[in-house]
Amino acid sequence: MPETVESVFAGVVARNPGEPEFHQAVREVLESIGPALARHPEYAEVVERICEPERQVIFRVPWEDDQGRVRVNRGFRVEFNSALGPFKGGLRFHPSVYLGIVKFLGFEQIFKNALTGLAIGGGKGGADFDPKGRSDREVMRFCQSFMTELYRHIGPQTDVPAGDIGVGGREIGYLFGQYKRITNRYDAGVLTGKGLAYGGAQVRREATGYGAVFFADEMLRQAGDSLEGKRVVVSGSGNVAIYAIEKVHQLGGTVVACSDSGGYVVDEKGIDLALLRELKEQRRGRLAEYAEHARNAAAVPDRNVWEVPCDLALPCATQNEIGGAEAAALVAGGCVAVVEGANMPTTPEAVRILGRAGVRFAPGKAANAGGVAVSGLEMQQNASRDTWTFGESEQRLREIMRDVHDRCWATAEEFGLPGDYVAGANIQGFRRVAEAMLAHGVV
Numbered sequence: 001m002p003e004t005v006e007s008v009f010a011g012v013v014a015r016n017p018g019e020p021e022f023h024q025a026v027r028e029v030l031e032s033i034g035p036a037l038a039r040h041p042e043y044a045e046v047v048e049r050i051c052e053p054e055r056q057v058i059f060r061v062p063w064e065d066d067q068g069r070v071r072v073n074r075g076f077r078v079e080f081n082s083a084l085g086p087f088k089g090g091l092r093f094h095p096s097v098y099l100g101i102v103k104f105l106g107f108e109q110i111f112k113n114a115l116t117g118l119a120i121g122g123g124k125g126g127a128d129f130d131p132k133g134r135s136d137r138e139v140m141r142f143c144q145s146f147m148t149e150l151y152r153h154i155g156p157q158t159d160v161p162a163g164d165i166g167v168g169g170r171e172i173g174y175l176f177g178q179y180k181r182i183t184n185r186y187d188a189g190v191l192t193g194k195g196l197a198y199g200g201a202q203v204r205r206e207a208t209g210y211g212a213v214f215f216a217d218e219m220l221r222q223a224g225d226s227l228e229g230k231r232v233v234v235s236g237s238g239n240v241a242i243y244a245i246e247k248v249h250q251l252g253g254t255v256v257a258c259s260d261s262g263g264y265v266v267d268e269k270g271i272d273l274a275l276l277r278e279l280k281e282q283r284r285g286r287l288a289e290y291a292e293h294a295r296n297a298a299a300v301p302d303r304n305v306w307e308v309p310c311d312l313a314l315p316c317a318t319q320n321e322i323g324g325a326e327a328a329a330l331v332a333g334g335c336v337a338v339v340e341g342a343n344m345p346t347t348p349e350a351v352r353i354l355g356r357a358g359v360r361f362a363p364g365k366a367a368n369a370g371g372v373a374v375s376g377l378e379m380q381q382n383a384s385r386d387t388w389t390f391g392e393s394e395q396r397l398r399e400i401m402r403d404v405h406d407r408c409w410a411t412a413e414e415f416g417l418p419g420d421y422v423a424g425a426n427i428q429g430f431r432r433v434a435e436a437m438l439a440h441g442v443v
């Protein structure tokens, strides 16, 4: 890190104590942008500002459970950067959510959104609410209470939330219904990831998983390789994981294992997607049940899926799930590429281990940008009161992922770091935002 940036980072740590995930995300970007600052000293002016959110909202979310007991959670929305467009980013409902998680995700989102080439700024939100084991009605009451505060801060031109961990189609529906009721406005563009019945876009549900696999395909192609015949391991079994598995199978690879927080399952002939979707999307059950229904599949409780040997690893669960030991296991198992479907699933130590072993590595802010990119397309369709077909939308996603890949690749080459997708993504994302911030003056 150059000296000026080092002092900005020290300031970030001092001003945001007890938020290690946020520090980790900031460090990774600041460590990458040295070459861009050397060429454009004028960018130095925005470095400190870009690490400070424009606005942070923290609020009480009271709700009543099915037994009539009053519960209280904490809600967040961090509006990080609006230089390129309205704040844009998901909402996460998970018991581990606190301000540091929301800030790390919001910070990543700035550069990810810039990489898509669309006019969207960066933000993130959520709550420390645990949807596991909650009835539909409890989830509905929680979402209504959450929106009863959030509605003041969002809008199609201001801030446009979407889903993330624990927030899918069901939750977006309840959130939208409450927003519409409180504001008396049918602002379809205030949220993305909506159902197809009321303003949602084709391919948004599939977009993050499909996009990550399109990115993997581009990366392998660049190396003269392909997905055909690849043995793939995916972590998680939620929205991103399910559609990553579907696209890997469509492109000729085989996903032999996936996981949830209770452990993993191995199915050597390929994960049965119909069964997985029934278990996870319909019944919202535990993954271990998969092995009760699939012959020859095995459930491995309480173990880490990265011990399963593979050619390609797609972490699609959560942050810091691949540490040093997991990276070493991947290398030992013959893995040639790691493509992040989740946000920051690979620790800095793990990235170093993979790099030393020559494993190709695609950071989430590039590889999982397909989700927010199709959210951008949903906003376009809402603004023009238009709907596009599945085919057209998937084609746009494919083109956007190819562009994101090519921008990262070309930027890394431009700065003498061929094949370094982390540097390529961070420099390219940063410079697009920095140019806009400089043009806007000190605001």
Ligand code: NDP
Pocket (backbone or CB within 6 Å): 094, 096, 163, 164, 165, 166, 167, 168, 208, 235, 236, 237, 238, 239, 240, 241, 259, 260, 261, 262, 316, 317, 318, 319, 341, 342, 343, 368, 369, 371, 372
């Ligand atoms: P879901 O809630 O649909 O699924 C999350 C999956 O990851 C579940 O299988 C869950 O297991 C597992 N998981 C979550 N947290 C943990 C944890 N702390 N430990 C172990 N397993 C965990 O979320 P998504 O699929 O939407 O999100 C997955 C990742 O992708 C996140 O990092 C998210 O930020 C990122 N992402 C999501 C996008 C989207 O459009 N949805 C876009 C870009 C990135 P269990 O059910 O047992 O908790």
Ligand code: 2IT
Pocket (backbone or CB within 6 Å): 088, 089, 090, 091, 109, 112, 160, 161, 162, 163, 164, 192, 343, 368, 369, 371, 372, 373, 375
């Ligand atoms: O991390 C992410 O990019 C998301 N959760 C999706 C954000 C969005 O606005 O679609």
